[in-house]
Amino acid sequence: xxxxxxxxxxxxxxxxxxxxxxxxxxxxxxxxxxxxxxxxxxxxxxxxxxxxxxxxxxxxxxxxxxxxxxxxxxxxxxxxxxxxxxxxxxxxxxxxxxxxxxxxxxxxxxxxxxxxxxxxxxxxxxxxxxxxxxxxxxxxxxxxxxxxxxxxxxxxxxxxxxxxxxxxxxxxxxxxxxxxxxxxxxxxxxxxxxxxxxxxxxxxxxxxxxxxxxxxxxxxxxxxxxxxxxxxxxxxxxxxxxxxxxxxxxxxxxxxxxxxxxxxxxxxxxxxxxxxxxxxxxxxxxxxxxxxxxxxxxxxxxxxxxxxxxxxxxx
Amino acid sequence: xxxxxxxxxxxxxxxxxxxxxxxxxxxxxxxxxxxxxxxxxxxxxxxxxxxxxxxxxxxxxxxxxxxxxxxxxxxxxxxxxxxxxxxxxxxxxxxxxxxxxxxxxxxxxxxxxxxxxxxxxxxxxxxxxxxxxxxxxxxxxxxxxxxxxxxxxxxxxxxxxxxxxxxxxxxxxxxxxxxxxxxxxxxxxxxxxxxxxxxxxxxxxxxxxxxxxxxxxxxxxxxxxxxxxxxxxxxxxxxxxxxxxxxxxxxxxxxxxxxxxxxxxxxxxxxxxxxxxxxxxxxxxxxxxxxxxxxxxxxxxxxxxxxxxxxxxxxxxxxxxxxxxxxxxxxxxxxxxxxxxxxxxxxxxxxx
Ligand SMILES: Cc1ncc(C[n+]2csc(CCOP(=O)(O)OP(=O)(O)O)c2C)c(N)n1
Ligand SMILES: [Mg+2]
Numbered sequence: 299x300x301x302x303x304x305x306x307x308x309x310x311x312x313x314x315x316x317x318x319x320x321x322x323x324x325x326x327x328x329x330x331x332x333x334x335x336x337x338x339x340x341x342x343x344x345x346x347x348x349x350x351x352x353x354x355x356x357x358x359x360x361x362x363x364x365x366x367x368x369x370x371x372x373x374x375x376x377x378x379x380x381x382x383x384x385x386x387x388x389x390x391x392x393x394x395x396x397x398x399x400x401x402x403x404x405x406x407x408x409x410x411x412x413x414x415x416x417x418x419x420x421x422x423x424x425x426x427x428x429x430x431x432x433x434x435x436x437x438x439x440x441x442x443x444x445x446x447x448x449x450x451x452x453x454x455x456x457x458x459x460x461x462x463x464x465x466x467x468x469x470x471x472x473x474x475x476x477x478x479x480x481x482x483x484x485x486x487x488x489x490x491x492x493x494x495x496x497x498x499x500x501x502x503x504x505x506x507x508x509x510x511x512x513x514x515x516x517x518x519x520x521x522x523x524x525x526x527x528x529x530x531x532x533x534x535x536x537x538x539x540x541x542x543x544x545x546x547x548x549x550x551x552x553x554x555x556x557x558x559x560x561x562x563x564x565x566x567x568x569x570x571x572x573x574x575x576x577x578x579x580x581x582x583x584x585x586x587x588x589x590x591x592x593x594x595x596x597x598x599x600x601x602x603x604x605x606x607x608x609x610x611x612x613x
Numbered sequence: 614x615x616x617x618x619x620x621x622x623x624x625x626x627x628x629x630x631x632x633x634x635x636x637x638x639x640x641x642x643x644x645x646x647x648x649x650x651x652x653x654x655x656x657x658x659x660x661x662x663x664x665x666x667x668x669x670x671x672x673x674x675x676x677x678x679x680x681x682x683x684x685x686x687x688x689x690x691x692x693x694x695x696x697x698x699x700x701x702x703x704x705x706x707x708x709x710x711x712x713x714x715x716x717x718x719x720x721x722x723x724x725x726x727x728x729x730x731x732x733x734x735x736x737x738x739x740x741x742x743x744x745x746x747x748x749x750x751x752x753x754x755x756x757x758x759x760x761x762x763x764x765x766x767x768x769x770x771x772x773x774x775x776x777x778x779x780x781x782x783x784x785x786x787x788x789x790x791x792x793x794x795x796x797x798x799x800x801x802x803x804x805x806x807x808x809x810x811x812x813x814x815x816x817x818x819x820x821x822x823x824x825x826x827x828x829x830x831x832x833x834x835x836x837x838x839x840x841x842x843x844x845x846x847x848x849x850x851x852x853x854x855x856x857x858x859x860x861x862x863x864x865x866x867x868x869x870x871x872x873x874x875x876x877x878x879x880x881x882x883x884x885x886x887x888x889x890x891x892x893x894x895x896x897x898x899x900x901x902x903x904x905x906x907x908x909x910x911x912x913x914x915x916x917x918x919x920x921x922x923x924x925x926x927x928x929x930x931x932x933x934x935x936x937x938x939x940x941x942x943x944x945x946x947x948x949x950x951x952x953x954x955x956x957x958x959x960x961x962x963x964x965x
Contacts, residue, residue, distance in 0.1 A: 475651040481676070549652055550651065
């Protein structure tokens with residue numbers, strides 16, 4: 299693997315981890331008056347897939363979207379201001395943590411209703427094909443979304459029309475506290491995708507290089523018109539479903555389940571691949587960016603009353 | 614009021630007690646929905662029930678709202694009495710096909726040969742960044758559908774009585790709860806009792822103006838009533854309680870007495886309860902005798918940021934100011950002096 303790629307991986311993994319750690323640190327002060335679904339533990343999926351994408355490609359994702367947004371290059375200040383509910387937020391504070399968007403970077407806006415963005419990704423891919431564009435769409439969702447009709451209807455249509463979309467299932471085994479196998483008869487998400495008429499592959503160990511390779515290979519084909527493809531990345535959410543804390547006291551999953559993923563932390567793995575100097579440079583630059591972003595958000599103002607009735611229609 | 618042992622219970626405790634007692638009484642009652650058997654137990658309202666009644670009667674479902682609603686309807690056709698729980702009313706939108714095309718239609722469409730005894734619990738979110746997709750209160754949509762009963766109890770007492778009545782009812786009932794009502798505490802009888810669906814409840818008497826609230830807006834009306842006392846105005850407060858059927862008679866009777874009617878919807882205004890009540894009042898040619906107005910959500914999606922969210926909802930201060938204006942259009946505007954804070958908004962610090 300080349301060092302440039304390792305540096306990029308490390309920088310993004312570090313950016314996402316440190317940004318969310320900062321959210322965790324500030325959360326008890328109640329300055330972020332909004333639910334946060336943290337990506338910590340799952341960063342590698344977004345980082346690998348988004349690195350494999352080109353700048354003009356697009357991503358659709360979920361309320362657990364901090365990692366995807368940052369990995370695709372979404373503006374950090376606009377994100378933090380959005381969490382603070384401030385006017386310079388990426389949605390003027392009207393959306394919050396669950397509704398991040400950065401169109402300049404191809405981040406298409408995340409939704410808090412499970413499964414809802416999957417058909418949107420497919421529709422966008424339809425339009426790209428219609429316009430003979432070479433860009434593609436990556437569509438992120440969780441194992442819970444697989445339960446929804448939208449998932450199946452969208453996959454079927456994408457395959458039927460051979461649309462340029464890569465489906466990325468982040469299987470962290472839980473929908474809130476409900477285990478994947480208490481909602482599905484078998485552990486066969488990839489088989490289901492295949493049955494709709496697309497290649498599918500599972501990456502079991504969260505290895506960032508494997509995800510990157512699989513995504514790149516599929517993307518190359520998709521760009522040539524192969525139609526959709528599907529990757530299922532087994533991963534682990536370290537924190538509670540929503541909020542900054544741990545949730546082992548609830549008893550729905552064991553500490554060991556998460557512990558083995560913490561031993562397998564991609565951030566640690568990248569760290570040892572870099573020399574101290576390169577790593578230090580990356581870290582200090584990002585720490586400064588994060589500090590500046592939170593400071594910016596803090597100083598920014600809340601939207602005024604006149605914003606309430608604005609923005610309903612485009613006319 | 615029911616005689617017998619009364620204790621103070623919270624709103625979620627009252628709901629859980631109702632379900633618990635009905636499940637003990639009637640083996641055909643089952644409880645399903647996302648997270649009903651999980652460690653948090655639907656904000657406490659289903660906690661421990663899976664352990665008590667077994668996982669055949671209390672079960673988690675896949676994230677398949679429309680499909681699972683259909684499953685619940687099918688079970689109801691076979692004379693089970695399912696209670697289907699949604700942690701947010703917004704998710705009912707995914708089940709609209711089964712609710713509207715099937716549950717609401719079947720008894721009539723099949724000439725009264727069958728019935729659908731189904732309770733759909735829907736919790737409305739508010740405050741602390743719920744945002745546009747986790748705060749909707751969709752009863753106006755559902756009020757437009759014949760074949761659905763819709764209730765929105767406010768007090769723990771009514772929550773229990775309405776829940777038991779809804780479970781025993783042979784028809785689909787949409788049972789609306791409000792996240793911020795979960796902080797309400799009140800007297801609840803230990804024994805099972807029924808609160809009839811379709812009747813409004815007069816919560817406070819007063820000769821000057823009738824304030825009608827829906828769901829959590831009833832609490833704001835009661836607070837507005839306190840504010841108005843500063844000015845000597847005594848308001849009557851009505852908890853609409855049932856949206857369908859709608860008890861317009863109780864409201865109109867009160868409004869005829871006070872001469873003033875202010876309806877506060879817990880929803881956007883078009884085609885909501887206020888619109889319906891006022892339309893009925895006009896149809897009775899009472900528009901000259903009663904002065905009327907309505908309040909509700911600003912007609913935009915609910916913004917997430919607290920600075921706009923607080924402008925989005927009606928609240929006690931605004932209700933009081935509006936009532937005062939209605940009563941004294943020529944007096945100079947008044948504002949309540951000592952604004953009270955809302956304990957539930959201070960207590961509420963987490964989305965689920
Ligand atoms: C349609 C719908 N149903 C239910 C919910 C409530 N809910 C929010 S997140 C979630 C779990 C989703 O799990 P998954 O898709 O695996 O994503 P993860 O949270 O694990 O990233 C549920 C059930 C919702 N937001 N939308
Ligand atoms: Mg999951």
